[in-house]
Amino acid sequence: MITMTHYLVFSALLFCISVAGIFINRKNILLLLMSIELMLLSVNTNFIIFSNYSNDITGQVFVFFILAVAAAESAIGLAIIVSLFRARNSLEINLINKLKG
């Protein structure tokens, strides 16, 4: 029988994998953006689990808002990546140190 704990452990595992992805990636900023998307997905899954648990549909309304904001965020992020690639001709995260004091 699948209980709520199963779903919560799955969501926690997905979140931790995406955190590890942000630390591991040193060569491509696009993969970093994808890891952030994965994190948002696991958080949304958590929202839906607890919406189901407490029998309250408001959690799903929140997921709707998070999806809209995440779509806007990834659109702007990709625009920044395109202009960064034009300026630096590379996407390596190690090389992005212009603002270092």
Next chain:
Amino acid sequence: MDIISILFYLVTSVVIISSIGLIIVNNTVHAALLLVLIFFNTAVLWLMMNAEFLAIVLVLVYVGAVLVLFLFVIMLLDIQVKKTVSKKLYLLFSVTISAIMFAELYLVIFYHDFQNSTVEIVNKNTSNTYEIGLLLFTEHIFSFEVTAFILLVAIIAAIAINMTDRQRALRQDPGKQILETKEKRLKILKDDEL
């Protein structure tokens, strides 16, 4: 094992394996395609939790729009795939931190003990979309309008960030037009020059 358990373990194992693949793969196109797989399987998982509307929205908005945008950017940028292996230190650091985080979350989940609460597919009289719409357009109408404004801001910002390249744009320059003279542009040709 009933059919729901089998479906759950299938979907979650696909998601976990492909997310591990996503963070260690070198090729960005492969990563984007793995992300498509992850989103699709998570939509199935959301369907199992009675969130039909959001499952459809996830497939339509994410797989249909955001990941296509990712693939477009990957194809436009012409990134060289380098075989740069990240340092062992980073790998150790990331695995340690995520393991600590997972242990903490696991303890919190088991401390609260949700064991006896099952996620069930219940039959309701009203549809999920109807309920979300009812709440969205009454109680959360202000947040809904703000979301629309955020999307507008995203459109304008995404265009404005990449509008800096002015030399290539085909538009009139009034200053240059005023400074032009007749002598620069016109030349009277004689018969023997033709």
